Amino acid sequence: MHIGKSYKLVDFLFWTRRRIYTLIILDTIPVVLYQLVGIKWLVVPWVVVALLGTATAFIVGFKNTQTYNRTGNGHDIWTNIRNLSISWGMLCRDYFKDGEFVRLLVYRHFAWLTVLRYQMREGRVWEVADARYNAEYQRYYTIPERKHAFKDEILKYITAEEWSYVAGTRSQGIQLLALQSQALKAVYEKQEIVVAQYAELQRTINGFITQQGLCESLKDTPYPRQYSIVNTIFVSMFCFLLPYGLLQEFDQLNAAVTGLMKGHMIWLLIPFCVIVSWMYTSLEQVGESTEYPFEGSANDVPISQICRAIEIDLREMLGETELPAPVAPQNDILV
Secondary structure, rough: OOOOOOHHHHHHHHHHHHHHHHHHHHHHHHHHHHHHOOOOOHHHHHHHHHHHHHHHHHHHHHHHHHHHHHHHHHHHHHHHHHHHHHHHHHHHHHOOOOHHHHHHHHHHHHHHHHHHHHHOOOOOOOOOOOOOHHHHHHHHHOOOHHHOOOHHHHHOOOOHHHHHHHHOOOOOOHHHHHHHHHHHHHHHOOOOOOHHHHHHHHHHHHHHHHHHHHHHHHHOOOOOOOHHHHHHHHHHHHHHHHHHHHHHHEEEHHHHHHHHHHHOHHHHHHHHHHHHHHHHHHHHHHHHHHHHHHHOOOOOOHHHHHHHHHHHHHHHHHHOOOOOOOOOOOOOOOO
């Protein structure tokens, strides 16, 4: 997640430069054919292009709204996880007298958070974090889940025996929550907590299960492919036809000018078409990079930072003083 005032224009141009190169070529070809080769029938009625541009604007706007909502949903899910985690830590600390047992429950929760964040960082075929233009932007920041081995991280919080049991299961996060439930049942049967306390703790675990399910649903459900391909087709068609629709418009400007530019006004079509087309392709690229809020791009939900903040808060509740450092932004990017 970018937490600065704004992206720098230079960075944004660098990020979209390959599409700019393509647009320059697409917009130069019709001008050369029209002006130098003399193929005047290449003209497309401007009304057709304008109608297509209007339809494209609606489609691009629709997609960007939906992809922004996906990122917003991701933020809501992880806000709920943070709130539930704080409640979990307070309930465990206040309900149980055995400090080691409290530490076991809290650290096992850290293990669940670790499993979940690594699961969310896994790649999917439809994601674009490793697309060339996104991958090269990762020189500005580091994704912790790609820097540190998963097993090394998980063994900070649970024993090797417990991890050996969980590692062989299909859903490691669910199994960790099941161990939490099992531990609570054991202490309840010993009458170390009353039924109301037991019910409150179980409700919190159910909340974690719900939030994990929402994370997995958002992670494993791509933006509908039918809308995605329509968006791509319309943007491509508009960018391709735009210079053909403006050939006569710029050629007619020669009648209103004198001097050096007279007879050459059509060459101004190239930069103007590039600018207009770039706005559409940039909106498409921005929407694409916002579709999947957990993959590790610069616009994602900062799940690594949230998990670290939860760990710091809960370890402080346990009275620990040697705490991990908060995840700091790198070049205004928080992951």
